[in-house]
Amino acid sequence: MTVASVTVTLPDGSQKQTPAGTSIGDFVRDSIGPGLAKAAVLAKANGIVVDLSRTLDDDTQLEILTTKSPEALDTIRHDAAHIVADAVQRLFPGTQVTIGPTIDNGFYYDFDRGQPFTEDELVRIEGLANEIIAADLRFTRSEVSPEQAIEMFAGKGEKFKVEIIQDIVAKGAKVLTLYSHGDWVDFCEGPHGPTTGRVGVIKLLSSSAAYWRGDHRNKTLQRIYGTAFFDKKGLDAWLKQREEAEKRDHRRLGKDLDLFHFHPLSPGAAFWTPKGTAIYTVLSAYMRQLALANGYVEIKTPLLYNKGLWELSGHWGKYKENMFLVEDSEAKAAGDPDPHHFSLKPMNCPSHHLYYGFRKQSYRDLPLRLHTQDVLHRNEAAGSLGGLTRVRQFAQDDAHIYCREDQIAEEVKRFVKLLDHVYNAFGLSYSAKFATRPPQRIGDDAMWDRAEASLKTALDGLGLAYELKPGDGAFYGPKIDFDVSDSIGRKWQLGTVQLDYAAPERFDLTYVGEDGKPHRPVVLHRAIYGSFERFIAILIEHFAGAFPLWVAPVQVAVVTVTDRVNDHARTVVDRLAAAGVRVSFDDGNGMMKAKIRDASLQKIPYTIVLGDKEVETDQVSVRTFGADQQKMETMSFDAFAQRLAVEARFP
Ligand SMILES: [Zn+2]
Numbered sequence: 001m002t003v004a005s006v007t008v009t010l011p012d013g014s015q016k017q018t019p020a021g022t023s024i025g026d027f028v029r030d031s032i033g034p035g036l037a038k039a040a041v042l043a044k045a046n047g048i049v050v051d052l053s054r055t056l057d058d059d060t061q062l063e064i065l066t067t068k069s070p071e072a073l074d075t076i077r078h079d080a081a082h083i084v085a086d087a088v089q090r091l092f093p094g095t096q097v098t099i100g101p102t103i104d105n106g107f108y109y110d111f112d113r114g115q116p117f118t119e120d121e122l123v124r125i126e127g128l129a130n131e132i133i134a135a136d137l138r139f140t141r142s143e144v145s146p147e148q149a150i151e152m153f154a155g156k157g158e159k160f161k162v163e164i165i166q167d168i169v170a171k172g173a174k175v176l177t178l179y180s181h182g183d184w185v186d187f188c189e190g191p192h193g194p195t196t197g198r199v200g201v202i203k204l205l206s207s208s209a210a211y212w213r214g215d216h217r218n219k220t221l222q223r224i225y226g227t228a229f230f231d232k233k234g235l236d237a238w239l240k241q242r243e244e245a246e247k248r249d250h251r252r253l254g255k256d257l258d259l260f261h262f263h264p265l266s267p268g269a270a271f272w273t274p275k276g277t278a279i280y281t282v283l284s285a286y287m288r289q290l291a292l293a294n295g296y297v298e299i300k301t302p303l304l305y306n307k308g309l310w311e312l313s314g315h316w317g318k319y320k321e322n323m324f325l326v327e328d329s330e331a332k333a334a335g336d337p338d339p340h341h342f343s344l345k346p347m348n349c350p351s352h353h354l355y356y357g358f359r360k361q362s363y364r365d366l367p368l369r370l371h372t373q374d375v376l377h378r379n380e381a382a383g384s385l386g387g388l389t390r391v392r393q394f395a396q397d398d399a400h401i402y403c404r405e406d407q408i409a410e411e412v413k414r415f416v417k418l419l420d421h422v423y424n425a426f427g428l429s430y431s432a433k434f435a436t437r438p439p440q441r442i443g444d445d446a447m448w449d450r451a452e453a454s455l456k457t458a459l460d461g462l463g464l465a466y467e468l469k470p471g472d473g474a475f476y477g478p479k480i481d482f483d484v485s486d487s488i489g490r491k492w493q494l495g496t497v498q499l500d501y502a503a504p505e506r507f508d509l510t511y512v513g514e515d516g517k518p519h520r521p522v523v524l525h526r527a528i529y530g531s532f533e534r535f536i537a538i539l540i541e542h543f544a545g546a547f548p549l550w551v552a553p554v555q556v557a558v559v560t561v562t563d564r565v566n567d568h569a570r571t572v573v574d575r576l577a578a579a580g581v582r583v584s585f586d587d588g589n590g591m592m593k594a595k596i597r598d599a600s601l602q603k604i605p606y607t608i609v610l611g612d613k614e615v616e617t618d619q620v621s622v623r624t625f626g627a628d629q630q631k632m633e634t635m636s637f638d639a640f641a642q643r644l645a646v647e648a649r650f651p
């Protein structure tokens with residue numbers, strides 16, 4: 001009997017023949033090469049992520065996922081959860097397993113066990129887990145009927161597993177998959193890596209109590225958090241970054257540097273201290289100046305709207321839960337059963353569209369670029385609020401550009417140049433993602449062809465490298481998103497420019513063209529900071545609280561050697577403040593050294609020290625934050641003021 005052969009098509013379009021039934025792992029080793037076989041963790045067969053042990057039974061589009069792919073890292077963390085559960089059951093027989101999903105940066109596993117895991121026990125579990133890695137056991141996949149699975153797990157006394165299987169069967173599952181390594185077996189959907197050895201290293205991070213199915217009426221379980229990496233180098237780099245991130249945590253620095261507060265009586269809305277307000281104001285003024293210099297006009301629009309606006313924009317149907325509704329007392333008095341006719345605006349776009357309609361627009365008026373920094377409210381779930389990164393009240397450096405279709409490429413180019421300038425000003429590097437038409441969308445293909453071509457023309461014209469995200473665009477148009485990398489290598493999604501063909505239709509926006517006839521404009525939604533609140537959180541962590549002079553909430557601290565010169569110090573403070581410098585003077589009873597140290601803890605860019613000599617000569621002794629403790633520069637007051645004026649200039 002001859003074995004039929006199947007055609008395998010690789011991502012570069014090349015095709016190879018292999019006997020039907022060959023495992024993907026064997027195919028890679030024999031038909032592609034040992035290098036790729038060694039790096040391979042998973043495969044995508046006809047778009048579906050599968051184990052390397054799966055066989056090639058039909059013609060297949062095949063992509064190999066190596067240790068470099070995010071899916072592979074997630075998979076070895078799932079492998080690691082199995083390995084940890086195996087280790088726990090070997091060390092503590094009688095412990096029952098429940099679930100062990102992967103999460104951002106790692107995984108957890110919940111166990112049913114009488115008492116919490118101790119530090120010592122975690123060390124032993126981690127040790128055994130890493131021995132299981134060293135044993136390089138193969139992950140084996142098998143399919144069983146629900147009855148077989150229930151019998152097997154019931155026989156092991158795993159009542160949580162039985163409950164999960166019964167749930168899945170109730171939803172209609174006919175076949176279940178089991179994954180085993182060595183003698184340990186779990187039922188899950190997979191996929192898994194080829195062997196335990198492919199998980200380079202497991203690190204357990206903490207343990208805590210958790211409830212079965214997250215419900216406090218259920219049994220208390222013991223959760224172990226951990227992470228896994230392909231090698232120790234990756235783990236060490238991550239641990240170091242985590243430690244650095246904890247030191248820079250904006251919630252902690254917000255307290256230490258006295259920048260903002262939160263109060264439970266206004267959840268998710270910050271109280272800004274004078275220092276925090278200074279940062280906010282600088283960022284706002286900087287963006288306003290750039291916007292006005294780049295052809296935008298600034299407008300302010302109402303905060304509160306009748307629901308008619310949200311019905312027009314489409315938000316009332318889809319987004320109502322995220323809006324704060326306001327009762328109309330007249331409607332209530334008239335007996336309206338649902339008198340919540342008003343809502344605080346969660347975004348500026350619909351109000352800008354109304355504004356556009358106030359006058360008859362001509363092709364000569366376009367592009368019209370409207371910039372607004374108004375306060376916005378979104379009703380985020382109470383449980384999801386945290387620091388400045390997830391808030392209910394915020395403002396954006398928002399703008400909407402109304403233009404003709406033939407102006408899109410130029411407008412996008414202008415926007416990206418502005419964004420590039422701003423991110424460079426803060427020392428943030430960035431990368432672009434170009435998201436194209438999704439399956440569910442408005443408009444015809446010709447419209448999408450033109451829209452995507454405009455964005456591509458802009459990106460190519462800028463010579464900007466980008467990652468293509470097919471299908472990730474919004475239903476109303478394609479977009480470009482920007483991720484910034486901070487000083488410790490973390491990525492944050494910040495800026496965006498999105499084409500919108502739907503809003504002009506909904507709001508019936510028109511302009512009179514050269515032909516004297518009405519035409520539809522296109523709207524570009526765009527932001528660079530995103531929200532001021534989140535951007536400030538990112539800046540605090542990026543700079544670890546040591547802001548460059550032009551952003552620093554206090555730019556100069558004044559310290560005196562003796563009380564005799566305090567009056568002179570006050571005149572220095574006044575002269576600096578009059579020149580627009582943000583300056584503080586501590587004339588309390590503390591020691592000079594302690595005051596200098598305090599200024600340094602507050603990460604104030606310059607501390608000037610004044611004594612008798614400085615008073616006589618109108619000089620200042622200047623200490624720069626982060627420079628050598630002993631190093632002082634003495635210069636005339638005017639020279640120092642001149643230096644500040646240069647450094648405080650907006651970049
Ligand atoms: Zn699994």
Ligand SMILES: [Zn+2]
Nearest residue numbers: 348349525526
């Ligand atoms: Zn918008």
